[in-house]
Amino acid sequence: xxxxxxxxxxVVWLAGLLAxxxxxxEVPETVQAQVGQAxxxxxxxxxxxxxxxxxxxxxxxxxxxxxVCDQALEINEGRPLNLNRGRQTVKVSCHGSSPWRxxxxxxxxxxxxxxxxxxxxxAGEVIARxxxxxxxxxxxxxSRQYYTDPEELVGMAATQPLQSGQLISARNxxxxxxxxxxxxxxxxxxxxxxxxxxTGEVQGRAGVGQRVRVKNTGSGKVIExxxxxxxxxxAIGG
Numbered sequence: 001x002x003x004x005x006x007x008x009x010x011v012v013w014l015a016g017l018l019a020x021x022x023x024x025x026e027v028p029e030t031v032q033a034q035v036g037q038a039x040x041x042x043x044x045x046x047x048x049x050x051x052x053x054x055x056x057x058x059x060x061x062x063x064x065x066x067x068v069c070d071q072a073l074e075i076n077e078g079r080p081l082n083l084n085r086g087r088q089t090v091k092v093s094c095h096g097s098s099p100w101r102x103x104x105x106x107x108x109x110x111x112x113x114x115x116x117x118x119x120x121x122x123a124g125e126v127i128a129r130x131x132x133x134x135x136x137x138x139x140x141x142x143s144r145q146y147y148t149d150p151e152e153l154v155g156m157a158a159t160q161p162l163q164s165g166q167l168i169s170a171r172n173x174x175x176x177x178x179x180x181x182x183x184x185x186x187x188x189x190x191x192x193x194x195x196x197x198x199t200g201e202v203q204g205r206a207g208v209g210q211r212v213r214v215k216n217t218g219s220g221k222v223i224e225x226x227x228x229x230x231x232x233x234x235a236i237g238g
Contacts, residue, residue, distance in 0.1 A: 031066040032059075035092055038073040039104060042090070046081045052112070053083065057090070058105035066102070069094035083108060086140030112139035114167055115147040121162040126176045129154050137167050145170040155207055177205040178230040179212060187214055187223060188234045200225075200233070211236070 028034035036057070043055040074093040082088060086108055093101040118133035125131075132150040139146070146169050147153060153168065157176040162168065179185060183202040199217045206212035206227045214225045214233055225233035 028068055031064060031068050032062065034068050034073065035060055035102070035104065038075055038092065039090070039106075042075040043081075043106070046083070052110060054109040054111075055081070056107050056109075058107070060102070060104065064102070066094075066100050067098045069096045069098075069100075071096040081106065081108070083110065084140065086110075086138070108140050110139045111136050112146075113137075113148060114139070115150050115153060117162040117164055117166050117168060119164050121158045123158055123160050125158050127153050127156050127158060127173075132168070133165075135165065135167075155209060175205060175210065176207040178207055179227055179233070180205045183230075184217075185214065185230075186232050187216060187225060188228070188232060202233075 028037060039057040043057060047053050047055055071094065074095060076090045077093070081090070088106055088108075089103045090106050091101060092104055093099075113134050114137045116133050116135045116137075118131055121127070121131060129150060132153060134150070137146070146167055153173065155176055156173045158172060159174040160172060162172060166172075179202045181202055181204055185200055185202055187198045187200045189196045189198070200214035200223065201217055203213040203215055203222065208227050208229065210227055212225055212227055212233065213222050214235075215222050224236045226236060227233050
């Protein structure tokens with residue numbers, strides 16, 4: 001037999017001998033390791049390369065006594081995670097010869113640019129643009145609506161004291177009202193050199209630049225308007 005053929009047979013024989021050993025080496029020794037590997041792969045797919053999102057699975061109890069599954073684990077029945085929830089549980093199932101299922105806690109941290117207070121603010125203080133800043137927060141831990149555009153909050157009032165760097169939410173804000181329900185105001189219709197004015201009764205409360213419904217005292221018609229000041233509104237579309 002040619003030496004090269006003998007050498008080739010030896011290589012093939014060694015490869016066949018070592019292949020099962022390589023497969024065995026990849027099999028996790030514990031169910032904790034098996035679940036950990038499966039969860040890592042699952043969470044990596046859920047994150048989809050989003051650098052603003054961090055997903056972390058909770059550790060399994062080391063005292064857990066289950067057999068390593070002889071099939072690939074099923075994670076969350078194939079359903080995706082809810083990326084808007086900071087904490088949730090994921091079902092991990094083994095459908096092998098010794099079936100089992102467990103629930104693994106998952107924590108999500110979704111970083112988002114949001115509006116925070118640039119300095120301490122007192123309750124009732126009207127907010128100016130210089131009072132606001134942008135910072136990175138964990139959106140999944142924000143229990144209330146938060147804001148991403150500081151201009152939305154200019155002219156509103158703090159309803160409670162705010163610390164420097166504190167996330168500003170809908171709970172922290174109120175309308176800096178200059179008109180109240182029942183106030184009598186002038187309704188402006190038209191812009192530029194020709195303005196027609198009439199009298200109206202305010203149907204709600206609003207601040208400068210905000211919308212409010214006003215009832216024309218002459219015609220009885222309710223008009224959607226923008227507040228100019230405490231005595232004047234401008235009819236929308238006028």
